[in-house]
Amino acid sequence: MLLVFHDCIVIGAGLAGMRAxxxxxxxxLDVAVVTKIYPVRSHSVAAxxxxxxxxxxxxxxxxxxxxxxxxxxxxxxxxxxxxxxxxAPSDILELEKMGAVFSRSAEGMIAQRPFGGAGYPRxxxxxxxxxxxxxxxxxxxxxxxxxxxxxxxxxxxxVVEDGEVRGVVALELDTGKLHRLHSKAVIVATGGYGRVYxxxxxxxxxTGDGMGLALDAGLPLMDMEFVQFHPTVLPRTGxxxxxxxxxxxxxxxxxxxxxxxxxxxPSVKELASxxxxxxxEQTEIEEGRGVDGCVLLDLRHxxxxxxxxxxxxxxxxxxxxxxxxxxxxPVPVKPGAHYSMGGIAVDKDGQTALPGLFAAGExxxxxxxxxNRLGGNSLLETIVFGRRAGASVARYCEATEAKxxxxxxxxxxxxxxxxxxxxxxxxxxxxxxxEMNDAMExxxxxxxxxVRLKKGYEKIRELRERYKKAALTDKSECFNNELLGYFxxxxxxxxxxxxxxxxxxxxxxxxxxxxxxxxxxxxxKWLRHTLVYKExxxxxLDYRNVSITKFKPQERxx
Amino acid sequence: MKIExxxxxxxPDDGGSPEPYLQAYMVDVTEGMTVLEALLKISxxxxxxxxxxxxxxxxxxxxxxxxxxxxxRLTCNLQVLPEVEKMxxxxxxxxxNHRPVKDxxxxxxxxxxxxxxxxPYLMPSSTSGSNAVTxxxxxxxxxxxxxxxxxxxxxxxxxxxxxxxxxxxxALAKAWRFVGDVRDGSVVKRLExxxxxxxxxxxxRCVRCTQYCPKGVSPLKQIERLRSEAMKAGILDNHGAxxxxxxxGSVEKFxxxxxxxxxxxxxxxxxxxxxxxxGIRMELHGKMPHPYIVAQIEAIEEVxxxxxxxxxxxxxxxxxxx
Numbered sequence: 049m050l051l052v053f054h055d056c057i058v059i060g061a062g063l064a065g066m067r068a069x070x071x072x073x074x075x076x077l078d079v080a081v082v083t084k085i086y087p088v089r090s091h092s093v094a095a096x097x098x099x100x101x102x103x104x105x106x107x108x109x110x111x112x113x114x115x116x117x118x119x120x121x122x123x124x125x126x127x128x129x130x131x132x133x134x135x136a137p138s139d140i141l142e143l144e145k146m147g148a149v150f151s152r153s154a155e156g157m158i159a160q161r162p163f164g165g166a167g168y169p170r171x172x173x174x175x176x177x178x179x180x181x182x183x184x185x186x187x188x189x190x191x192x193x194x195x196x197x198x199x200x201x202x203x204x205x206x207v208v209e210d211g212e213v214r215g216v217v218a219l220e221l222d223t224g225k226l227h228r229l230h231s232k233a234v235i236v237a238t239g240g241y242g243r244v245y246x247x248x249x250x251x252x253x254x255t256g257d258g259m260g261l262a263l264d265a266g267l268p269l270m271d272m273e274f275v276q277f278h279p280t281v282l283p284r285t286g287x288x289x290x291x292x293x294x295x296x297x298x299x300x301x302x303x304x305x306x307x308x309x310x311x312x313x314p315s316v317k318e319l320a321s322x323x324x325x326x327x328x329e330q331t332e333i334e335e336g337r338g339v340d341g342c343v344l345l346d347l348r349h350x351x352x353x354x355x356x357x358x359x360x361x362x363x364x365x366x367x368x369x370x371x372x373x374x375x376x377x378p379v380p381v382k383p384g385a386h387y388s389m390g391g392i393a394v395d396k397d398g399q400t401a402l403p404g405l406f407a408a409g410e411x412x413x414x415x416x417x418x419x420n421r422l423g424g425n426s427l428l429e430t431i432v433f434g435r436r437a438g439a440s441v442a443r444y445c446e447a448t449e450a451k452x453x454x455x456x457x458x459x460x461x462x463x464x465x466x467x468x469x470x471x472x473x474x475x476x477x478x479x480x481x482x483e484m485n486d487a488m489e490x491x492x493x494x495x496x497x498x499v500r501l502k503k504g505y506e507k508i509r510e511l512r513e514r515y516k517k518a519a520l521t522d523k524s525e526c527f528n529n530e531l532l533g534y535f536x537x538x539x540x541x542x543x544x545x546x547x548x549x550x551x552x553x554x555x556x557x558x559x560x561x562x563x564x565x566x567x568x569x570x571x572x573k574w575l576r577h578t579l580v581y582k583e584x585x586x587x588x589l590d591y592r593n594v595s596i597t598k599f600k601p602q603e604r605x606x
Numbered sequence: 607m608k609i610e611x612x613x614x615x616x617x618p619d620d621g622g623s624p625e626p627y628l629q630a631y632m633v634d635v636t637e638g639m640t641v642l643e644a645l646l647k648i649s650x651x652x653x654x655x656x657x658x659x660x661x662x663x664x665x666x667x668x669x670x671x672x673x674x675x676x677x678x679r680l681t682c683n684l685q686v687l688p689e690v691e692k693m694x695x696x697x698x699x700x701x702x703n704h705r706p707v708k709d710x711x712x713x714x715x716x717x718x719x720x721x722x723x724x725x726p727y728l729m730p731s732s733t734s735g736s737n738a739v740t741x742x743x744x745x746x747x748x749x750x751x752x753x754x755x756x757x758x759x760x761x762x763x764x765x766x767x768x769x770x771x772x773x774x775x776x777a778l779a780k781a782w783r784f785v786g787d788v789r790d791g792s793v794v795k796r797l798e799x800x801x802x803x804x805x806x807x808x809x810x811r812c813v814r815c816t817q818y819c820p821k822g823v824s825p826l827k828q829i830e831r832l833r834s835e836a837m838k839a840g841i842l843d844n845h846g847a848x849x850x851x852x853x854x855g856s857v858e859k860f861x862x863x864x865x866x867x868x869x870x871x872x873x874x875x876x877x878x879x880x881x882x883x884x885g886i887r888m889e890l891h892g893k894m895p896h897p898y899i900v901a902q903i904e905a906i907e908e909v910x911x912x913x914x915x916x917x918x919x920x921x922x923x924x925x926x927x928x
Contacts, residue, residue: 085669094667145730152744180666251662253661284638287663365664369664476650478650524617530655
């Protein structure tokens with residue numbers, strides 16, 4: 049039962065978390081990262097396609113900003129989007145300085161490929177392993193800066209006293225012991241919650257832990273009803289086929305062999321934004337023009353050489369997981385849950401409403417993605433806002449004295465772990481998780497309506513009750529995966545309820561949130577952010593205005 | 607199709623000093639199901655106490671390496687049915703060369719420490735940092751950049767098996783990622799450190815790392831690149847480099863290997879004395895190469911011509927003079 053002090057604790061060691069930690073360490077803070085998996089295992093590693101920045105001579109940050117605002121269906125906060133797009137080029141160069149290697153054009157410049165919803169080829173990449181390349185570089189820098197790593201520690205609780213953060217209580221998976229990490233500031237960077245859905249591109253560990261921690265600390269989650277479904281995901285496993293496949297010129301075909309996107313987005317076709325393409329695919333499938341519940345991603349015309357050099361990872365994945373070599377046949381794909389536009393409400397510097405608590409990356413909502421994120425903007429968000437959160441923590445720590453860690457925090461956490469382990473004869477957490485996955489997929493997927501959403505909501509409410517009585521088979525202290533699964537499930541059920549509540553209330557269609565009973569966007573009523581609070585175990589909704597600076601909302605067409 | 611999975615179980619919490627044992631599970635395996643999916647199915651439907659690591663389930667995070675049917679593999683991209691068809695069974699154990707923590711989970715701390723020890727980050731000099739990594743320059747480090755740090759190579763490494771202090775293939779491949787980077791300004795210092803004991807010269811070139819690496823990193827190739835760069839940089843005062851020089855010298859002189867002389871040239875006279883007992887045992891088994899009869903091959907001139915053509919020997923000497 050350690051009690052250790054660091055100036056700043058970062059929860060999560062993906063791109064945003066590590067970038068934040070590095071920035072804070074650079075300004076002289078004592079920083080530690082706490083992560084339930086080793087840093088290089090974080091799901092940023094699986095990002096394939098690339099990272100956006102207006103580097104081209106004829107490109108501009110304003111153009112990048114416009115594409116992002118339009119992609120967000122005007123729900124993104126334009127002041128934050130401006131910050132991201134303006135700072136993108138220098139953050140890319142900074143990454144290179146750290147050691148990142150981007151693919152190069154024939155002229156020796158950083159190569160850029162076209163991506164969905166972008167009016168210019170502005171996505172930088174390392175083949176189709178961009179996230180992997182970036183995450184490993186960030187890990188290298190983490191070591192270089194001597195940042196302490198509490199790996200395979202799972203945070204159970206944000207410790208708050210007198211309206212300020214005092215640190216966290218975490219479970220060391222190796223030993224089953226609980227420890228107190230005392231700090232002036234905490235940065236949450238735990239990524240997304242894709243695992244609430246049945247078909248998801250997300251890692252098994254993407255369970256939205258940090259969002260749940262923030263809810264429990266009384267903070268609101270913002271815009272949770274906006275869930276991105278990626279258009280090209282392998283059936284059954286949910287494994288991602290990068291948007292880069294279409295960026296490099298891939299086609300989407302229906303059972304009749306038609307490039308159906310010509311119908312839905314006549315000018316840019318396959319390179320429309322993700323919400324548009326996913327809805328088009330779902331419509332084709334539901335109207336009977338699918339192939340075994342999928343559409344086909346056809347890369348054959350790109351030629352073996354291009355596929356092997358630019359898309360080698362996804363070729364391997366298609367062969368290993370779908371038994372298809374994209375060089376010789378089209379790959380069956382369908383939409384799958386991919387990214388959370390919503391998250392912990394923060395400002396442009398990653399600050400939440402709770403002094404000392406910051407958030408960055410997918411677990412935060414700045415909001416730069418609004419109702420729909422553009423491909424290549426999530427990696428960008430992690431490094432721009434990770435850096436900014438780290439810098440703002442440095443300023444915060446400078447002006448703040450460390451205050452004592454309350455004794456009660458550890459006792460409470462010990463008590464809750466002991467209660468879970470003691471309980472016997474209850475339901476399996478895996479059974480509850482499966483029903484949650486089915487409910488979210490079936491009732492809160494791409495196309496939504498009030499009947500389905502209400503069913504989903506009632507189901508999740510029921511599951512939350514059953515969860516309280518769930519019991520574990522594994523009572524051991526060492527590496528108890530079931531115990532970890534128990535805590536993850538609790539957070540996911542809370543998150544599911546937030547998604548459903550936001551979705552039920554938002555009676556319009558905007559970006560990824562598509563209501564068949566309210567098919568139009570309604571700026572008058574709904575050009576605002578949703579906030580969900582958890583109070584005494586119940587959820588409450590609130591709303592907040594959108595920042596509109598440069599671009600007035602207009603109809604969105606691709 | 608029902609398949610029997612035999613899984614190595616071990617839980618330090620099981621009182622006293624618990625021994626690992628094999629436990630059998632029957633799993634209903636469907637077409638395309640991976641070993642990791644089967645493990646998840648076991649833990650969710652039959653036995654939630656089974657411990658193993660997993661995350662991305664798409665062969666990029668490196669969490670789920672285990673020993674499957676005797677060799678280290680990523681379990682997430684390994685399909686059950688073809689594997690069972692090929693091997694006749696399905697036995698899963700923790701990675702070799704690593705201490706088991708619980709069931710299929712091993713202690714990765716020594717692995718991360720080895721990585722940390724090679725200073726795994728770019729150290730540009732004041733001028734080299736601005737060098738662009740062209741496509742050709744990227745090609746040099748492309749394989750080493752593909753590493754997912756799963757630990758398969760270290761688990762299969764013959765040298766690590768007998769010397770836990772050996773740097774081992776994962777860290778050495780990572781070292782090449784910086785030595786081979788046109789922007790790095792500390793190449794010679796890195797190579798000097800890698801040439802120390804338990805470093806890159808301790809690889810016995812059994813090729814297992816390269817054979818089993820799931821990502822095509824070819825650690826052995828990166829180790830050979832490091833060795834070659836170290837010799838080019840004139841870092842020759844170590845057993846490894848001396849061994850290579852002795853070998854090259856012997857072939858140039860006789861057209862064949864003077865095996866007995868190799869020991870002297872590699873270790874020096876004093877240290878070679880320590881090998882006398884080994885020499886006696888070898889002699890008794892008829893394995894001792896004869897130190898006094900090394901006949902020059904007939905076509906020695908042709909061999910020397912090859913040396914001249916390749917210019918290798920000459921190149922080495924030049925470096926030494928510098």
